Structures are given as C-alpha cells and as structure tokens.
Amino acid sequence: MPRNNALTERLGLAVPIVQAPMAGATTPGLAAAVCAAGGLGSLGCGTQPVEASRGQIEEARRLGARPLHVNFFCHAEPGAGAGGDATRMRALLAPFFFERGLGEPPLPALPYQSFGAEQLALVEALRPEVVSFHFGLPEAGLVEAVKAAGAMVWSSATTVAEARWLEEHGADAVIAQGAEAGGHRGTFLGAEPAHQPGTMALVPQVADAVAVPVIAAGGIADGRGVAAALLLGASAAQLGTAFLRCPEAAVHPAHRAALAAAGDDATRITRLFTGKPARTLRNRLTEELLEAEDEALPYPLQLSLTGPLRRDAATAETLPLWSGQAAGLTREMPAGELVRRLGEEAATALRRLAG
Numbered sequence: 559m560p561r562n563n564a565l566t567e568r569l570g571l572a573v574p575i576v577q578a579p580m581a582g583a584t585t586p587g588l589a590a591a592v593c594a595a596g597g598l599g600s601l602g603c604g605t606q607p608v609e610a611s612r613g614q615i616e617e618a619r620r621l622g623a624r625p626l627h628v629n630f631f632c633h634a635e636p637g638a639g640a641g642g643d644a645t646r647m648r649a650l651l652a653p654f655f656f657e658r659g660l661g662e663p664p665l666p667a668l669p670y671q672s673f674g675a676e677q678l679a680l681v682e683a684l685r686p687e688v689v690s691f692h693f694g695l696p697e698a699g700l701v702e703a704v705k706a707a708g709a710m711v712w713s714s715a716t717t718v719a720e721a722r723w724l725e726e727h728g729a730d731a732v733i734a735q736g737a738e739a740g741g742h743r744g745t746f747l748g749a750e751p752a753h754q755p756g757t758m759a760l761v762p763q764v765a766d767a768v769a770v771p772v773i774a775a776g777g778i779a780d781g782r783g784v785a786a787a788l789l790l791g792a793s794a795a796q797l798g799t800a801f802l803r804c805p806e807a808a809v810h811p812a813h814r815a816a817l818a819a820a821g822d823d824a825t826r827i828t829r830l831f832t833g834k835p836a837r838t839l840r841n842r843l844t845e846e847l848l849e850a851e852d853e854a855l856p857y858p859l860q861l862s863l864t865g866p867l868r869r870d871a872a873t874a875e876t877l878p879l880w881s882g883q884a885a886g887l888t889r890e891m892p893a894g895e896l897v898r899r900l901g902e903e904a905a906t907a908l909r910r911l912a913g
C-alpha cells in the first residue's frame with residue numbers, strides 16, 4: 559500500500575486505514591492489533607467514566623498501540639426539564655421490561671457527560687496522537703488545550719457545511735461520515751438524517767471544500783471500498799462495522815450473529831435507543847416502536863431509559879445492533895489479519911485500475 563499522503567506520513571501509518579472508535583465496542587486489544595498491522599487503532603471513550611478511559615488507554619499503550627486515536631463526545635447536554643414528560647415513552651417501553659422481569663423503566667437521567675476538564679486532564683496526562691470528537695467540537699479553549707497536548711484534533715462531518723465549520727473551528731482533519739455509516743450520525747448542524755449524502759457523494763465534495771485531510775467513513779468494509787475512498791480524495795478510510803466481528807471487539811454474541819446474517823437492506827436509522835439518529839440492524843424493538851420514533855427523549859436521556867434492556871439482553875430483540883450498510887461484506891477474523899487483508903485488497907484494486 560502506498561504511504562503517500564500527509565496524514566499517513568504524519569502518523570507513520572503503513573496502511574491508510576483507521577479502525578473507528580466505537581464506544582462500548584472498542585478495546586485496548588483491538589486498537590493494539592490494528593496498530594501492529596500498520597493502521598490507526600482507536601478507543602471510543604465517549605460513554606464511559608474517565609477512570610475507565612484511563613485504564614483502557616494505559617492498557618492499549620502497554621500492548622504497543624502507537625499511534626493511538628481516542629474519541630470523546632461533545633453533545634449539547636439537555637437542560638433541566640428538557641426531557642419533558644417521559645411518561646409516554648416509559649409506558650411504551652414497559653412491556654419489554656415486564657416480560658424480562660425488569661420492573662418499571664427507570665426515570666430519565668444523564669448517563670454521561672460531554673468532553674470537559676476531566677477528559678482534558680486525561681488527554682494531557684496520556685497524550686494520544688489523535689483526539690477525535692463526535693457531534694462537533696468542544697469550546698475553543700478545550701480544542702486549543704488538546705492541541706497543546708500534542709494531539710491532532712479530528713471530528714466527523716455529515717455535510718459539506720459541517721466540514722467547513724470544523725475546519726474553521728480548528729479541526730486538523732475531517733472525517734466525512736456518509737449516510738451508510740453504522741452507529742450515530744456525527745451531525746451537529748441539524749441536517750435531517752433523510753437528507754444526508756452517502757459516502758460516494760460526500761467525500762469528494764468535502765475534499766473540495768476543505769484544505770485539511772479528509773478521512774472517509776460509512777459503508778466501507780473491504781479493500782475495494784478503501785481504494786474507492788482514496789480515489790474520491792480521502793487520505794484514509796475509517797471502518798467501524800467491519801471491525802465488530804473481530805474477536806478483539808467487545809460485541810454481544812447476539813449482535814455478532816445478527817451482523818453475520820445481515821444483508822444490504824437490514825439496517826434502519828432510529829432515535830429509539832439513545833435519542834440521536836443512529837444506524838442499527840432492525841430488531842423487535844425498532845419495529846414494534848416504529849410509530850413512536852418522534853417521541854424519543856432528547857439524547858442522551860432516551861439512552862438512560864433503554865439502558866436496562868441493553869444490560870439484561872440475552873437476545874438481539876432489544877439490543878442496539880449498531881451497523882452500517884456494508885454488514886454483508888464483513889468478515890470474522892482477527893483485527894491484524896483484517897487490516898493486512900484490507901491493505902492487500904486495496905492495493906490490488908488500485909493496481910488493476912492502473913492497468
């Protein structure tokens with residue numbers, strides 16, 4: 559694979575492949591295996607306490623993860639009373655709780671916080687090479703302090719307007735996240751999920767609009783997709799769903815089985831699990847509560863209501879089964895082998911094109 563762009567040179571990557579930070583699913587072992595194979599290993603720290611993130615970053619370093627990419631959330635937190643009346647949503651969820659003997663759905667609460675002083679102190683102490691944010695960027699002082707700690711600052715854009723905004727507010731690289739992507743849209747300027755461009759349309763338009771490097775994300779799960787991302791103007795490809803079937807990922811067995819069985823039309827975007835639009839495999843909860851989409855509480859309050867269903871899950875029926883549209887291309891194999899395979903496939907695809 560050519561190491562021929564400013565981003566891969568700066569980070570010393572042998573392959574232009576970023577394993578996506580995925581809160582709850584990424585592990586130190588996953589990040590270290592990706593790094594050992596020449597890609598960028600990542601940890602999703604957006605939904606866990608700072609001490610848990612500290613332990614994961616230290617463990618990843620101990621396992622040799624370098625360079626390391628660490629991700630945080632910087633969502634706007636709903637103010638007091640913003641959740642409105644949770645009575646109706648709790649009543650809709652109640653049958654799922656009762657049939658599992660979980661009692662009443664809980665009252666809404668904030669399950670975790672946006673990036674702030676505590677997370678910054680962690681970055682300053684442990685100095686990951688890349689710090690990325692989901693849902694925009696934190697305030698200017700925090701962005702500057704992260705850079706002063708030696709990290710590149712990245713964030714996801716789902717439209718050209720968001721990419722421009724990120725560049726203007728100090729991002730060193732933009733992840734162009736197409737509509738195919740698994741998990742939450744990184745949307746922060748209010749684009750409707752139904753209006754968001756796919757990766758094929760978004761990446762070249764973002765590459766034309768900003769001067770900083772672009773990383774393509776969404777629906778990329780094999781080397782052909784990595785090669786296509788490079789041809790569209792990206793400096794690297796960020797893959798999430800493709801890594802969920804690696805043994806090193808922390809993924810529920812029912813989620814793994816659902817990914818292995820998924821076809822190209824298996825996903826939908828829903829707010830029902832967390833309150834923000836996110837792409838998941840369809841399951842009993844998304845289908846039975848389809849009509850209640852608009853009643854989901856603001857992010858992340860909705861997540862606090864569905865939390866016990868996730869923790870208790872024995873089946874895929876009520877789990878958030880985050881997945882992009884390319885689940886059908888994913889393979890069950892160790893992460894290092896996957897990175898090597900992706901690099902070889904991309905090199906073959908590019909050679910074939912060169913004739």
Ligand SMILES: Cc1cc2nc3c(=O)[nH]c(=O)nc-3n(C[C@H](O)[C@H](O)[C@H](O)COP(=O)(O)O)c2cc1C
Pocket residue numbers: 578579580581583602603604629691692714735738739740741742775776777778796797798799800802880881882883884
């Ligand atoms: C299980 C899962 C969890 C995710 N969690 C995060 C996260 O914590 N932070 C983040 O910036 N992106 C997160 N994403 C989105 C990825 O960064 C990336 O945009 C997406 O996986 C790309 O699409 P793909 O899944 O089709 O490869 C997540 C994606 C998945 C599938």
